[in-house]
Amino acid sequence: MRFDCGRVSLDLVATRAGRAHVVEQLTAPDRLAAWIRGARLVPRDTPLAVDAGWLPRFTALREVVRRMVAAELAGRPPAEADVHALNAAARPAPPAPCALPDPDGALTAALASPPTCDQLLTLVARDALALLTDPLSRSRLRRCAGADCTRVYLDTSRGARRRWCSSETCGNRERVARHRRARPA
Numbered sequence: 001m002r003f004d005c006g007r008v009s010l011d012l013v014a015t016r017a018g019r020a021h022v023v024e025q026l027t028a029p030d031r032l033a034a035w036i037r038g039a040r041l042v043p044r045d046t047p048l049a050v051d052a053g054w055l056p057r058f059t060a061l062r063e064v065v066r067r068m069v070a071a072e073l074a075g076r077p078p079a080e081a082d083v084h085a086l087n088a089a090a091r092p093a094p095p096a097p098c099a100l101p102d103p104d105g106a107l108t109a110a111l112a113s114p115p116t117c118d119q120l121l122t123l124v125a126r127d128a129l130a131l132l133t134d135p136l137s138r139s140r141l142r143r144c145a146g147a148d149c150t151r152v153y154l155d156t157s158r159g160a161r162r163r164w165c166s167s168e169t170c171g172n173r174e175r176v177a178r179h180r181r182a183r184p185a
Contacts, residue, residue, distance in 0.1 A: 001015070001025055001034065001035055001038050003038055003039060004016065004153065005151060005153040005154065006154030006155075006156060007127055007128075007131050007137075007154050008040075008041065008123070008124055008127045009040050009065050009124050009128035009131055010065075010069070010128040010131070010151075010152055010153060011035075011039055012035075012039070012058070012061070012062045012065065012124055013062055013065050013066045013069060013151075013152060014151045014152075015035060015062060016059075016062065016066075017149065017150045017151055018148055018149075018150060019149075019150055021112075021148070022104050023049045026055060026058060026089075028055075028058060029050040029051055029052055029054065029055065030050070032050050032054055032055055033048045033050040035062075036048060036050070036120060040094070041115075041120050041123050041124070042111060042115055042120070043108070043109045043110050045110075046111050046114065046115065047114050048114065048115070050113060050117075052119070053108075054117045055088075056086060057117055057121060058121065060085075061089050061121055061124060062086075062126060064085045064089075065081045065086070065124075065128045067079065067082050068082050068083075068086065068128070068132055068145065069132070069141065071153050072132060072138055072141060073143060073152065075143060078121065078151065081122055086125055086128060086129060087129075087141055089121050089122065089124075089125035090122055090125035090126045090181050091122070091131050092118040092119060092121075092122045093109045093111070093122070094123050094126070094178055095113075095115040095116075095119040095120070095123075096111065096112040096113070097109060097110070097111060097112070098110050098111065098112045099131075104167075129131075131154070132173045137154060140154050140155045140156065141153075141154060141155075142154075142155045142159060142162065144170050145170070146170030151170075154173070
């Protein structure tokens with residue numbers, strides 16, 4: 001899984017991407033657990049009890065955020081139902097952090113108890129809420145220029161001229177395709 005959209009909520013949206021061939025990455029509880037860890041919603045060694053019931057809840061939030069971001073990019077207001085769904089997902093308390101000493105005595109981040117599905121959804125919903133209510137962040141939302149990429153990312157580049165969600169992936173594909181088109185047959 002890739003985490004290059006610039007915001008955890010956009011990384012969740014990117015777990016189902018593609019134009020011609022749609023790829024769903026959240027296909028099983030272990031894939032969702034891998035995404036949660038990769039997105040750094042929890043400290044590295046946090047025990048997770050992800051079950052099949054978490055999948056539809058995360059994918060439902062993903063679709064709410066996807067529709068709201070698409071509306072923003074199109075210059076339309078978001079659907080009222082999506083605003084209500086995002087606000088509801090943002091309401092529960094997030095997981096409580098704590099500091100624990102490691103064997104060397106240095107403090108490491110941990111959670112006071114294993115996180116629930118609601119708590120982790122809250123983290124993603126609050127990230128989307130912060131993104132979509134901040135005028136500067138909204139103005140930096142971009143759709144990837146890659147041929148088959150549907151990712152939306154936050155452009156934090158100098159001059160705000162970034163074209164791809166990832167220069168190493170989509171940007172490299174585009175450069176290779178341009179080079180092949182330029183070569184004589």
